[in-house]
Amino acid sequence: MNRAATIEDVAREAGVSRQTVSNVLNAPDVVRAQTRERVQAAIDLLGYSPHVAARRLRTRRSSTIGVHLDPYAGGISGVVLDRFVHALTERAGERGLRVALYAARTPEEEIRRMADLRDGAEVDAIVITGTFAGDPRTRWLLDHRVPFVSFGRPWGEDDYAEPAHLWVDVDGAAGTEQATRHAVASAGPRVGFLGWPEGSGTGDDRETGWRRSLPRGADAVRLVAPESVATAREVVADALAHHDLDALVCASDSLAVGAHLAAVTSGRTDLEVIGFDNTPAAEALGLSSVEQRPEDVASGALDLLMGAGSVIAPRAAEPGGAHVLVEPRLVVR
Template identity: 70%
Template sequence: MTKAPTVEDVARVAGVSRQTVSNVVNTPGIVREATRLRVEAAIAELGYRPHAAARRLRTRRSSTIGIHLDPYAGGIAGVVLDRFVHALTERASERDMRVLLYAARTAEEEIDRLGDLLEGGEVDAVVVTGTFHGDPRTGWLNERGLPFVSFGRPWGEDDVAAPAHLWVDVDGAAGTRAATEHLLAGGARRVAFLGWPAGSGTGDERERGWRESVGAAAGPRWVVEDNVALARDVLAEGLARDPEVDGIVCASDSLAIGAHLAAAVAGRADIPVIGFDNTPAAEALGLSSVEQLPERVASGALDLLMGESGTVVAPRPATAGAAHVLVEPRLVVR
């Protein structure tokens, strides 16, 4: 059996000391770029993998990132977060990090769970999901100094120039802007928006993209909770009141499916409907949708927490313009 390569083997091939190899593996930011690249090339050539358990004992780090697992709610809305968690786990593993899933039904319950994880030294960092205005979790984490990044912006006055913490998000306004422009380019003259009640940061951003691009072709703005049946009922009434609508942009695929069903029942199956999330359900129905690219979101979260090639948690400072990754989504036309 071939002997696994060691730190000494990497050091010999790269022409550096054992400590330099250790620095490249654990804290690459302190190593000169030319040296780091030489060591990384030697690691790749030899197929060297640090022993994770030994490193945890040596560094007193857990090499673990915690992330909240949302309660199962049925429907199709959780597909994007599921993809994100899978991608985060795969990409963290590539950096010799583990992902720990924990459950909580409320923000307060999550804070209690985070307290247990912090006290037990079970995680080096946390990824917070589903941020909202006045989110108590982020303030709690900041006060206790536990490194974290949120999937979802802080929703402050200016999250770019004055960030409250590290964050990664999908540019929802860019997504609905692309959807609206696609409908207008296809000849639509009255484009409606089907969204959630005002006050949802994510929903408001998606509505903003439609408003900024629809111009004189602005149709009604219909409001409904994220539910297929409710969306179908709202659209049935809305189309009856405003039969001139010839294009619909939606804040989610759940809403888009409801709109599609209502249009079909009304004999208006020709109305193009565009959703948001690009779920398998939308694909099966042949609906165009905005793809959030959760795999890029996962990579962005790890880059903020660990640097572009780091293998330990070393979060980027939350400074103006550098504390976030904003992923531009992609419109999938069907």
């Protein structure tokens, strides 16, 4: 066939009506599985590709997912989200969808950008990242009935039994639990934790895994630092002068790098330091770290939005089915 295949060619090849082919493309759930397979085989055989612009005007579907692109932070931070966005783009493409990146520096600015995308019918769904308690973005999306999923839980009283919306997240407590158990077995029972100030949902979750894994009777040395290599270095240097630690589990690789530098400077090269995020920085320094598996997070987000299909059809936010919790793994070095 020298010319491009048309929807009529597909219908003729599959032995169905033009409307059935259209239903397979735009509303596959209304077509029997056997018929869908026959139509898809004809599409593959003929190399048929519907005109995207015309399809968008006809169905008001853009086949596009909007994703917020965080401002460039430099340093160690941001590697996980970069991998997540890359994986989401790749896996969405495999399902016939596109990803539209948009930038915003504040939640309020992001809401304005999401409103523009919705009003222009430029996206069918949104993926947000970095959720926090009282997040105004999720409230706006729910109020305006925009399909969405978050990388980060809602941080409600019970996100499992009473989920506010669809979410996918990494089980941070499971990650630090793995790290703590490994540290106890390989270094000794005196395992401290270097985390962020209280009130960070993600940080508090990671601290929980450390606390529940400490040997009974062990001192719970909990150190605090913002996401800063320099400050973490100062805090750990001071702690090593007052505490006899065998190991230190950290809430991030940035904190772990600072802790490692402090240990070296203090002559404690035997101190086992374990990070969280498994970034190239941790790998370069030979530090063990918890791998978040952002590629699995991306797949989970798409499963919540699409199931096993090729169109946006979000799950209902019901107990047990509104989330995907990815278990991380400890990479030992």
